[in-house]
Amino acid sequence: MAAASYFLLAVFLALVAAQAIGSDPSLLQGFCIADMDSPVKVNGFVCKDPMSVNPDDFFKAAKLDMPRDTMASKVGSNVTLINVMQLPGLNTLGISLARIDYAPLGENPPHTHPRATEILTVLEGTLYVGFVTSNPNKLFAKVLNKGDVFVFPEGLIHFQFNPVHDKPAVALAALSSQNPGVITIANAVFGSKPPISDDVLAKAFQVEKGTIDWLQAQFWENNNY
Numbered sequence: 001m002a003a004a005s006y007f008l009l010a011v012f013l014a015l016v017a018a019q020a021i022g023s024d025p026s027l028l029q030g031f032c033i034a035d036m037d038s039p040v041k042v043n044g045f046v047c048k049d050p051m052s053v054n055p056d057d058f059f060k061a062a063k064l065d066m067p068r069d070t071m072a073s074k075v076g077s078n079v080t081l082i083n084v085m086q087l088p089g090l091n092t093l094g095i096s097l098a099r100i101d102y103a104p105l106g107e108n109p110p111h112t113h114p115r116a117t118e119i120l121t122v123l124e125g126t127l128y129v130g131f132v133t134s135n136p137n138k139l140f141a142k143v144l145n146k147g148d149v150f151v152f153p154e155g156l157i158h159f160q161f162n163p164v165h166d167k168p169a170v171a172l173a174a175l176s177s178q179n180p181g182v183i184t185i186a187n188a189v190f191g192s193k194p195p196i197s198d199d200v201l202a203k204a205f206q207v208e209k210g211t212i213d214w215l216q217a218q219f220w221e222n223n224n225y
Contacts, residue, residue, distance in 0.1 A: 024094030024115075024177050033057045034084055034091035044178070045084065045091045058089035068101040070168070074221045076106020077160075084178040096178055102127065102162035102169040108223075109184060110159045116180030118152040118173050120144075120160065125169025131158035157185060184222060191220030 024044075033053050034045035048057070060082060068078035083096035090096060096116070100108055102125070110132075120129065122144045130141025131152045143163070144150055152158040154176070162169040189196065190212075198212040205212070 024092065026094075027092050031058075031089065032092040034088035036088060045088070047091070048088070058087075060087045062086075064097075064099045064172075067168075067170070068099070070101050070103035070106055073103070073106070073223050074219070075109050075223060076103035076162070077101060077108045077223055079108065079223050083180070090178045092178065094177060096175045096180060098173045098175070100160065100171045100173060102160070102171070104165050104167055105162060106168075107161040108159060109186060110157050111182050111184040112155055112157050113152075113175060113177070113180040113182055114155055116175040116177035117154040118158070118175050118180070120150050120152065120171050120173045122146055122148050123170040123172055125162060125167055126164050127169050127171060128161045128163050129159065131156045184220075187220040187222055190215045190218065 029047075031053070032045075032047040033050075035048040036045065038046040040046045062080070062082055064080065064082075068080055070076055070078045078101045080099040080101075081096065082090075082098065084090040100120075102108070120127075124146055126146075127144045128141065129144055129150050129152075130139055132139050133156060142150060160171065189201065195216050198209045198216065201212045201216075202209045
């Protein structure tokens with residue numbers, strides 16, 4: 001009986017510990033530089049030989065101080081992502097970074113990061129930002145100014161919009177995963193390959209199938225991180 005109790009306690013503690021783990025697992029060593037050339041497939045990247053690691057593995061001349069072009073974007077924004085694919089030293093560290101430039105009236109459209117919480121800092125300009133909870137879908141939104149910070153919880157749909165018609169905006173986002181992933185809502189729903197049946201979407205959105213067909217015919221731009 002005592003053995004069974006200890007077993008149940010061990011299972012309970014294991015479950016609690018599993019819930020406490022963040023998006024990416026903790027390190028078992030000082031670092032694990034991603035070996036992009038390894039043929040071994042793992043959840044993440046195989047570690048590079050520590051003896052061949054050098055300072056450049058932790059460095060990228062990203063020029064994040066330089067403005068990005070937003071004119072070519074249909075949504076008026078440009079996301080410059082620094083994740084493990086651009087900086088191998090991020091492997092297993094559970095963090096990534098993005099600079100986001102917004103044209104006047106530009107936006108980073110509603111999207112979600114399935115593997116990361118995001119903290120956003122406004123560097124220049126004004127942004128209207130928000131996220132929507134899981135059902136019953138409450139909106140938490142706020143207007144941010146230079147120096148303000150806002151958090152988007154992991155997995156929730158969120159957005160940023162520059163409401164100013166004559167001034168750009170810039171923000172810096174930190175994310176709690178080396179590879180946070182992104183699902184842009186409009187792209188996923190109306191721009192998937194192959195497309196979702198217009199019968200399904202017409203029923204879901206309570207509109208005519210012709211409206212869905214028109215939406216699916218649009219070019220859905222992916223500018224997200």
